[in-house]
Structures are given as C-alpha cells and as structure tokens.
Amino acid sequence: MTMGGEEVWSRVAEEEDSRKVVGWQMGGNNSTRGLGVFGFANSSSLPATVASVIDAGARRVVEKVIGLNMAKPSAITADLPLVRSPVPVVVATVSYLAIVWVWSSHIKRSGLKPRVQDPKWLQCLIIAHNMFLCCLSFYLGLGILTEARRHRYSIWGNPSNDEHVKMGFYIYIFYVSKLYEFMDTVVMLLKRNLRQITYLHLYHHASICCVWWIIAHLCPTGDAYFSAAFNSWVHVAMYLYYLLAATIAKDENCRRKYLFWGKYLTIIQMIQFVAFIAQAVYGLLQPASYVKHLPRMLFCYSISLLAFFSNFFVTKYGKSSHGRQPKRLKAD
Numbered sequence: 001m002t003m004g005g006e007e008v009w010s011r012v013a014e015e016e017d018s019r020k021v022v023g024w025q026m027g028g029n030n031s032t033r034g035l036g037v038f039g040f041a042n043s044s045s046l047p048a049t050v051a052s053v054i055d056a057g058a059r060r061v062v063e064k065v066i067g068l069n070m071a072k073p074s075a076i077t078a079d080l081p082l083v084r085s086p087v088p089v090v091v092a093t094v095s096y097l098a099i100v101w102v103w104s105s106h107i108k109r110s111g112l113k114p115r116v117q118d119p120k121w122l123q124c125l126i127i128a129h130n131m132f133l134c135c136l137s138f139y140l141g142l143g144i145l146t147e148a149r150r151h152r153y154s155i156w157g158n159p160s161n162d163e164h165v166k167m168g169f170y171i172y173i174f175y176v177s178k179l180y181e182f183m184d185t186v187v188m189l190l191k192r193n194l195r196q197i198t199y200l201h202l203y204h205h206a207s208i209c210c211v212w213w214i215i216a217h218l219c220p221t222g223d224a225y226f227s228a229a230f231n232s233w234v235h236v237a238m239y240l241y242y243l244l245a246a247t248i249a250k251d252e253n254c255r256r257k258y259l260f261w262g263k264y265l266t267i268i269q270m271i272q273f274v275a276f277i278a279q280a281v282y283g284l285l286q287p288a289s290y291v292k293h294l295p296r297m298l299f300c301y302s303i304s305l306l307a308f309f310s311n312f313f314v315t316k317y318g319k320s321s322h323g324r325q326p327k328r329l330k331a332d
C-alpha cells in the first residue's frame, strides 16, 4: 500500500512535532529527555537544544536540591509568559550577571569615577524608574492584602488554592517585577556607583527572580501572599528612599537631613527576613499547611539574606553615625 503526498507530509510534521514535545516535556524519564535533545540536534536548531537542556537542568535542580514536585504547576499561571518554562528566568539571570560583570569591568579598567552630577536624562530615568516601582509595589501590597482578606487567610498556614485566581495574578506580576528590578543595577552602572554593586546586591537580584519563578510556577496563592505583601510594602519605602536620594542635592548636610531614615529602612528589611524565617519555621512544624519542602527553601534563603543585610548594616552604619560612606572628592 502506498501513501499519498499529503499523508507523508503530515507524518513528517507529526514526527517533527513529537520530537519537539519530547524536548520540552521534562516529566518523562532520562531516556526520553535524551531523545528530546537529539531530536533538536537532528533538526539543527541549536537555540532550541540549549533551551531544552536549560529547561531540564533547572527543573532537575528544583526537584533534586529543593525537593519540589515540578510535575504539578499551578493552573493559574501554567500558561503565562515567563512562568511556563524556567528558560527565560535562567537566561535573563545569566545575561544580567554577564552584562554587569562586563560593564563594571569596563568602568574599572577605564578608571571612570562616580558621576558628581547626573545628566538630566539620567536623572529623569532614575526618577521614572523609582516612581514606577514605588507605585507598582503599592498596587501589589494593597491588592495582595485585599485578596488575602477576601479569602479569609490567616497570617500563616494557608494552603495553595488554584481557585484564588486574582491572588495568583498579583503574585505573577510580583514575580515579573523582580525581573524588571534588574534596572536598579543598570542605574548603579549608569551612575558608575560601583560601591553599590555589592555581593549582597548581586546575590539578591540574581536569586530573587528564580525563587519567585518557582513560587509563581507551583503555588502562586496561599502562604506566598505573606512574603509578597510584606516585601511590596518594604519596597514602597525603599523606592521612596531611592527617589528622594536621586532628587535631593548631593551635599552631606542634605543627605543627613533627608536620608537619615535609610538606617531604619535597613532595620525594617532585616525584620522582614526574620518574619520570613519565622514563617518558614511555622511551615516546617506544620508540613501540611503549604507546599511540602518550600518552607525549607524559604528558611535557608531568608537566613542568607539576613546574614548579608546584617553585614551591610554593620559596614555601613557601624562606623559613622549618619550612615554615609566616605565622600567622593573628584569629578570624573
């Protein structure tokens, strides 16, 4: 029996499709994953091969290291851009670190000093960026608390619930905003403020979006509300601080007068991490209350951030009473 031309083409297309599907499906066993990779290699699509390897690798890390079950994504966010697969967040994070490394090395090598006066366009950019994040954080902080109240959430111990669609939407936006926050580092680089690009800053910015990808992907409701709401309100204050810092005159008296509260802001940030640690301990003691193994991740992550911020606090505010680093003397 012979096949007609159309039938042959549809067979070929089906095989091609199934090879791609195998490449993206990570629920299968090791041999099917391998097949997926070879499938892409055969169709000579290098980016797709790389993407499938990243996808498989990231899911494996989350499953093996954190112990989460990646086979059960949340129905609310399963098909939303930047959540469906870990590839965008991994690529964005690696590119972010690479760009920061190249750009800051260039600043160092060229001997460029921090700007004494920002040009107008940079001032406008920084003001717009901080205003945007301050308003977005306010919107998210208010929206998440309103939803939590509507669904009668307790402070902790709220299981994930795919019927809380609006809460899932807020957590999704919160996750995407963590990717946008890479702009903070761009601001530091444009100002050539290398003193601000610390291990704390890079660790925080590079890891937080991966942590929130996991939450947005698996459980964007229930107890996720607590950290998202708390952090949003902290960020309202933080971006107000940066907004003020970017608009006031750069002399020491002005900073002392208007930015003295930066120290208290850092303390509030540390209280925030202590609250997350307490929430994680509660989750570890009540394992049925949220997603299994997630409290363990939250615990380790919050401890690491608390350690970084404690070090920042001692370094920045320990030596001087008003919390400024040594003044810059020369213009670039």
Ligand SMILES: CC(C)(COP(=O)(O)OP(=O)(O)OC[C@H]1O[C@@H](n2cnc3c(N)ncnc32)[C@H](O)[C@@H]1OP(=O)(O)O)[C@@H](O)C(=O)NCCC(=O)NCCSC(=O)CC(=O)O
Pocket: 114, 126, 129, 130, 183, 184, 185, 187, 188, 191, 193, 196, 200, 201, 204, 231, 234, 235, 238, 241, 242, 243, 245, 246, 250, 259, 262, 263, 265, 266, 269, 272, 312
């Ligand atoms: C007081 C803090 C909020 C900020 O500490 P800093 O050392 O950065 O503060 P600073 O006084 O030097 O900041 C003033 C300088 O920042 C510039 N600036 C303005 N807008 C900015 C922005 N969006 N991002 C980065 N810098 C910005 C100003 O123009 C000014 O430059 P110039 O000096 O030239 O005039 C602190 O508590 C803190 O967060 N420290 C960690 C540093 C960090 O990376 N924070 C953000 C992510 S951590 C985070 O977000 C944790 C959390 O989730 O709570």
